[in-house]
Every structure is written in C-alpha cells, then in structure tokens.
Amino acid sequence: xxxxxxxxxxxxxxxxxxxxxxxxxxxxxxxxxxxxxxxxxxxxxxxxxxxxxxxxxxxxxxxxxxxxxxxxxxxxxxxxxxxxxxxxxxxxxxxxxxxxxxxxxxxxxxxxxxxxxxxxxxxxxxxxxxxxxxxxxxxxxxxxxxxxxxxxxxxxxxxxxxxxxxxxxxxxxxxxxxxxxxxxxxxxxxxxxxxxxxxxxxxxxxxxxxxxxxxxxxxxxxxxxxxxxxxxxxxxxxxxxxxxxxxxx
Amino acid sequence: xxxxxxxxxxxxxxxxxxxxxxxxxxxxxxxxxxxxxxxxxxxxxxxxxxxxxxxxxxxxxxxxxxxxxxxxxxxxxxxxxxxxxxxxxxxxxxxxxxxxxxxxxxxxxxxxxxxxxxxxxxxxxxxxxxxxxxxxxxxxxxxxxxxxxxxxxxxxxxxxxxxxxxxxxxxxxxxxxxxxxxxxxxxxxxxxxxxxxxxxxxxxx
Numbered sequence: 143x144x145x146x147x148x149x150x151x152x153x154x155x156x157x158x159x160x161x162x163x164x165x166x167x168x169x170x171x172x173x174x175x176x177x178x179x180x181x182x183x184x185x186x187x188x189x190x191x192x193x194x195x196x197x198x199x200x201x202x203x204x205x206x207x208x209x210x211x212x213x214x215x216x217x218x219x220x221x222x223x224x225x226x227x228x229x230x231x232x233x234x235x236x237x238x239x240x241x242x243x244x245x246x247x248x249x250x251x252x253x254x255x256x257x258x259x260x261x262x263x264x265x266x267x268x269x270x271x272x273x274x275x276x277x278x279x280x281x282x283x284x285x286x287x288x289x290x291x292x293x294x295x296x297x298x299x300x301x302x303x304x305x306x307x308x309x310x311x312x313x314x315x316x317x318x319x320x321x322x323x324x325x326x327x328x329x330x331x332x333x334x335x336x337x338x339x340x341x342x343x344x345x346x347x348x349x350x351x352x353x354x355x356x357x358x359x360x361x362x363x364x365x366x367x368x369x370x371x372x373x374x375x376x377x378x379x380x381x382x383x384x385x386x387x388x389x390x391x
Numbered sequence: 392x393x394x395x396x397x398x399x400x401x402x403x404x405x406x407x408x409x410x411x412x413x414x415x416x417x418x419x420x421x422x423x424x425x426x427x428x429x430x431x432x433x434x435x436x437x438x439x440x441x442x443x444x445x446x447x448x449x450x451x452x453x454x455x456x457x458x459x460x461x462x463x464x465x466x467x468x469x470x471x472x473x474x475x476x477x478x479x480x481x482x483x484x485x486x487x488x489x490x491x492x493x494x495x496x497x498x499x500x501x502x503x504x505x506x507x508x509x510x511x512x513x514x515x516x517x518x519x520x521x522x523x524x525x526x527x528x529x530x531x532x533x534x535x536x537x538x539x540x541x542x543x544x545x546x547x548x549x550x551x552x553x554x555x556x557x558x559x560x561x562x563x564x565x566x567x568x569x570x571x572x573x574x575x576x577x578x579x580x581x582x583x584x585x586x587x588x589x590x591x592x593x594x595x596x
Contacts, residue, residue, distance in 0.1 A: 153512040159416060165512065188582040192545045221570070221584025224548040225591075227556070234549055238511050370509070370516055374553060 143209070144201045147171055148216065150256060151194050152237035156182065164190060164211055165237070166198060167256060172247040173240050176200050176211035189213065191220035193233040193260055219260055228382065231374035232263040232273065238369040239280050242360055255279050266382035270345050271331045273375065277352035278332070286310070286359040290332055293317050302333045305351060307358075326351050342383045349376050405431070457528070459504035459521045461486045469502060476500050478535040482525065482554065484508055484542060492540060500538070503528065508546040509553060517553060526557050539567040543588075 149166035152173070157163050162181035168174050176198075181190050189196070195217040202209030223229030236256055243249060255276050262268040281287055287310075292299045294311035295318075304318035304325035305311070312333070318325050328351070329344040340348065353368070361368055399406075405427060412423035430438040448463070455467035462468055469475065469489075479500035483489050489502050505520045517523075529537060539554060541547035555565050571589030572581065581589075 155512055187544075188584055191584075194584075215582070218582055218584040220545055221582075221588045224543065224545060224570075225588075227552040230545055230549040230552055233545060234509075234511055241511075369511060370553075371511060371549070374549075374556065377556065378552075 143203065143205050143207075144199065145171070146197070146199050149174070149196055149198050150253070150260065151190060151192050151196060152233075152240055153192055154181070154190055162190065163208070164213070166196070166211075167240050167253055168198065169250055169253050170248060172249050173243055173245050174200070175245065176209045178211050178213060186213075188220075189215050189218065191218075192237060193220040193223045193229075193263075194218045195257075223260075223263055226264040226266075227378040228266040228269050228375060229263045231371045231378055232269055233260065234371040235273070235369065235375045236260070236276070238371060239277065242280065242284065249283050252276075252279055252283055266379040267339065267386060270379035270383075271329075271340055271348060273379075274329075274332070274348040274352055277356065281352070281355055281359060284360065286355065288312075288355065290328065299334075303328055307354060310355060326354060342380060345379065345383060458502050459486075459506055459524075460489060460502060474499065477532060479538065480525075480529065480532075480534045480536070481538045481540050483540050484547065484550075488540065488542075498538075505541075505550065508541065508544075508550040510546050520550070522554060522557060525554065526561075529558060529561055529563050534563050536564045536566060539565065541567075543568075543570050 147168045147170050149168040151164060152167050153165035155163045155165070157177060160182050161177055161179050163175055164178050164181065165173065165175050178186065178190060180186060190213065194215065197214040197216055199212040200209050201212070220233075223233050236259060240252070240256075243252075255272075259269065259272045259276050262272055278288060278290075288305065289310065290302065290305065290312045292312065293302060293314040294306055294309055296314055296316070298314050298317075301315045302312040303315045304313040304322065305328045306313055307324070307326055312328055313321075313325055327344075327347040329340060329348045330338045331340050331344065332348065332351075357368070360366070401409075408430075409420070409423050409427045412418055412426050413420045415423070418426065430441065451463040452461060453463065453465050454460070455462055455465055455470055457466045457470045460467040460469060464471075476499055479498065480503055481489075481492060481498065481500050482503045482505060483492065484505050484507060486504055489504060492498070492502075503521065503525050505522065505525070507515055507520055509515060509517065509520070528534070537554075537558065539551040541551050551567055558565060569592050570585065571592055572578065572585070578586065
C-alpha cells in the first residue's frame with residue numbers, strides 16, 4: 143500500500159527513543175496516523191510540529207497497518223503560532239476537535255477550513271469568528287449541523303438574532319421576542335453578515351452558541367469534558383479584544 | 392512436532408540483569424548483553440560498587456517537595472543553597488533540562504520542574520503537572536522573575552502560555568528563552584521557522 147497526500151500536522155507522540163507517531167489531518171484521507179522513523183532527530187523535529195503543512199507519502203504492507211510516513215515540508219507555521227497564545231491554544235484546539243472524528247474518514251471541507259483558520263490564528267480578532275465557524279462545520283460533519291439560514295417559526299431570512307437550543311435553528315427577532323430569555327443569541331457574523339467585525343459581546347455569544355451545542359451533542363453524550371485548550375483559546379481571543387478596545391479608546 | 396525453544400546460555404540471574412539493562416535508554420538487548428558481560432569480567436572493580444551505588448541511590452533518592460527536582464535530600468541541594476538567587480526562578484519540563492542548564496552554568500538561580508508539558512494527545516492536563524505549586528511558590532517566595540525554559544515545541548509553548556495566564560495577577564516578570572540559530576549552526580541548514588524566529592529576535596551588534 144502506498145499513497146501521497148497533503149496534510150497538516152495536528153499531533154505527535156513519542157515512539158521509542160528515535161521515532162514518533164505523527165497525527166496528520168490529510169486532505170483526502172482525513173485524520174491519519176503513521177510512524178516517522180528518526181522523527182525525533184534534530185533535523186526532523188522542527189518540521190514535525192503541529193500546525194506545519196506537509197506533503198506525505200504513506201507506506202504499509204496492509205491498509206489497516208499503522209504504516210510509515212515520509213514527510214516533506216510545505217509551509218512551516220509552527221514557529222509563528224508559538225509566539226501567540228491564540229496560536230498555540232488554537233492549533234491544539236483544532237487537533238482536539240479533529241480527534242472527535244473517526245480516523246481515516248475523509249473531511250475535505252474541514253481540512254480547507256482548517257487551513258484558513260491556521261493562517262489567521264495569530265490575529266485573535268479574525269481567529270475567533272473563524273474558530274466558531276470551524277466548530278459549526280465540525281458539528282455539521284458529526285451530523286449535528288445547525289440551520290441558520292431562515293427563521294424556524296416564520297421562514298423569514300432576515301433579522302435573525304436567536305437560535306433555538308432545542309432545534310438548532312435560527313429564530314428572527316420578531317418570532318423570538320416572547321421566548322428571548324430561553325433562546326441563544328445568534329451573532330451577526332453568523333447571520334449573513336460575515337464582514338461585520340465582532341465586538342467582545344458578539345464574540346462571546348458566538349462561543350456560547352458552539353459551546354452549548356458541542357456539550358449537548360458531543361462532549362456530554364461521550365462523557366468527555368471540554369478541552370482545556372478551548373478555554374485557553376477563548377480567553378486569549380477575548381483578552382486580545384479587550385486590549386484592542388483599550389488601545390482604540 | 393518440533394519445538395522452537397531457545398537454548399539457555401547463562402543462569403537466570405544474568406538473564407535478568409541483561410533484561411533490566413536493556414530497559415535503560417540508549418541500550419538495546421545486544422548492548423545490554425555487552426554491558427552485562429563487561430560487568431561480569433570486572434566484578435570487583437565495577438559490578439559490586441555499581442550494585443552498591445544503585446542500592447544506595449534507590450534507597451535515598453526522592454523528589455524535592457519544593458521544586459520537583461530529583462535528589463537524595465528533601466528539600467534538594469539547589470533549593471537549600473544560600474548562594475543562589477532566590478528572586479529568579481527557572482521553569483523546566485524535566486530534571487534532565489535542569490541538569491542541562493546547570494551544566495551550562497549561565498545562571499545562579501533556583502528551579503521548578505513541571506514534570507512534563509500539557510499534551511492533549513497523551514491526556515496530560517494542568518492537574519498532572521506541578522503548575523499549582525509553581526503559582527503558590529511564586530507568591531510565597533516573592534519571585535521577581537520567572538524564566539520559562541521549556542522546549543521550543545508547540546506543547547512546550549502551550550504550557551508556557553498557560554503558566555503565564557495563571558500568573559496574570561502576581562506582577563512577576565515572565566521571560567522565556569530566545570529561539571534562534573544554535574552555536575555552530577549554518578543558516579542554510581536551518582528550517583524556515585527557526586530562521587524567522589531568529590530574525591524577529593535579532594539584537595544590536
């Protein structure tokens with residue numbers, strides 16, 4: 143067995159004294175693991191860091207084997223990510239999110255979304271909304287997608303400001319008024335206004351929305367807790383927003 | 392029916408010695424066999440003193456309750472050394488890193504050993520590391536500078552950022568090691584990430 147693909151490294155695990163097991167999100171084969179012989183050498187270690195984009199050749203005798211990777215660098219983003227808290231928490235969070243998916247299951251759209259998120263992870267005000275969108279895409283790939291295109295009650299497509307926690311569907315301001323205390327807020331950047339730069343309040347609303355549905359559909363049924371790196375990422379984004387607002391003021 | 396049983400060439404005691412030596416980092420079964428044979432040949436000069444040293448170390452070695460270092464006394468020799476600058480604390484991942492920094496002899500500070508890095512893949516979270524004790528120590532000892540000497544890996548830097556977040560209100564100055572060109576390194580052979588980091592951290596000449 144042999145294949146070639148592009149991928150982004152999301153994790154590494156030591157294997158013996160000189161090798162490591164590489165966890166990569168690939169474009170056509172989803173999350174895929176493989177052994178890199180000599181992966182802990184001085185030459186390879188800087189290359190085999192989460193966030194780096196690589197070209198991969200995977201070889202194994204049988205398809206179900208772990209197999210070995212031959213890795214060529216494409217874009218080394220890890221050093222840039224390490225300088226920012228939103229960068230390191232963000233790449234670790236992307237890895238945690240992708241581990242919710244089964245191994246070797248193709249998710250090309252998530253791969254492409256991940257490429258965009260990584261490019262902006264060191265710009266918290268852009269990374270925040272992108273991560274919320276990534277989490278919504280992840281929920282969709284797991285079979286729990288939200289329908290934010292039209293109002294669940296009236297069918298209208300504008301002035302959508304709430305999300306029903308029961309159905310995961312958008313609700314318009316008018317239709318949601320009587321139940322507004324029970325509904326989740328829908329930030330404008332998810333309601334057909336992607337160019338609107340979120341302020342702290344709308345950013346928090348975005349994270350609150352995905353937190354609620356991740357817990358309901360993913361973490362709680364699996365008996366898992368929210369990863370620490372998500373808390374770190376959210377704090378880093380909100381802190382950067384506070385600092386930005388102070389600078390503007 | 393043929394049996395594939397292997398012939399025993401030494402007694403069980405020597406086999407056990409070889410098996411245990413093979414678990415030491417850097418030694419495989421073949422090199423463990425060579426080491427065992429060398430010790431057997433130098434029984435009085437090497438094997439007996441080594442056995443006594445191992446026994447004594449196993450009996451006395453302990454983890455320092457203050458910094459997490461391995462020593463035969465608690466608190467460890469570094470923590471009780473009055474000549475060290477108690478206002479500066481160097482945070483390392485492992486005892487091996489502490490020994491490496493001590494070999495360099497560049498600073499006369501005290502240390503704090505985390506015992507690893509945050510690693511979601513291996514299930515290592517903040518509660519598995521000596522981070523809580525570090526925060527308490529910084530408050531109690533009046534540390535003025537904390538140097539984060541963790542590895543330049545994503546996991547190491549995640550841990551560094553996490554510690555910085557935890558120390559947010561203490562007012563302590565938090566610094567980290569520079570990333571860049573190693574001594575004797577040739578630019579042509581460095582990865583782009585290291586080169587970018589080195590350029591960003593350039594200093595006046």
